[in-house]
Amino acid sequence: MSGQPAEPTIDTHVILRDGEKILLSQRGGPYGYRRWHLPSGKLDQGETLTAGAARELFEETGVHADPDRLRLLHVVHHRQEDNSERIGFFFEATEWEGTPVNKEPAKCLALQWFTDHDLPEDIIEYPAAGLHGCLDRSGTLTQHGWQ
Secondary structure, three states: OOOOOOOOEEEEEEEEEEOOEEEEEEEOOOOOOOOEEOOEEEOOOOOOHHHHHHHHHHHHHOOEOOHHHOEEEEEEEEEOOOOOEEEEEEEEEOOOEOOOOOOOOOOEEEEEEEEOOOOOOOEOHHHHHHHHHHHHOOOOEEEEOOO
């Protein structure tokens, strides 16, 4: 080991629930084009995890969720192909206001509800690891992409 401190990107992901349904968005940008993922994004400097999750959810879908009502379900420590690292915090929102709309059409092709037992197969691997960790309740941490 080199003893260098890790510099991971911190991400928030939100599982927006309506009963058994979960909202997914279809990527329109170069990373994961046409594949599914959760409303998510990078945490801003000086922002709490729950505030960042609620902000990203609103920016992408127009849905308001109270940061204090988001429930942390899972954490993923992800290593990308270029060896950069990300730590993703996966929150669940069961209480929210608004109707989801695609507020980022340049980055998102579609928003769609899926039942938690009939998810699409082409979810991007990193968010899929967190989503399945949440649904399987197999623990609170997944280490994804590590050899």
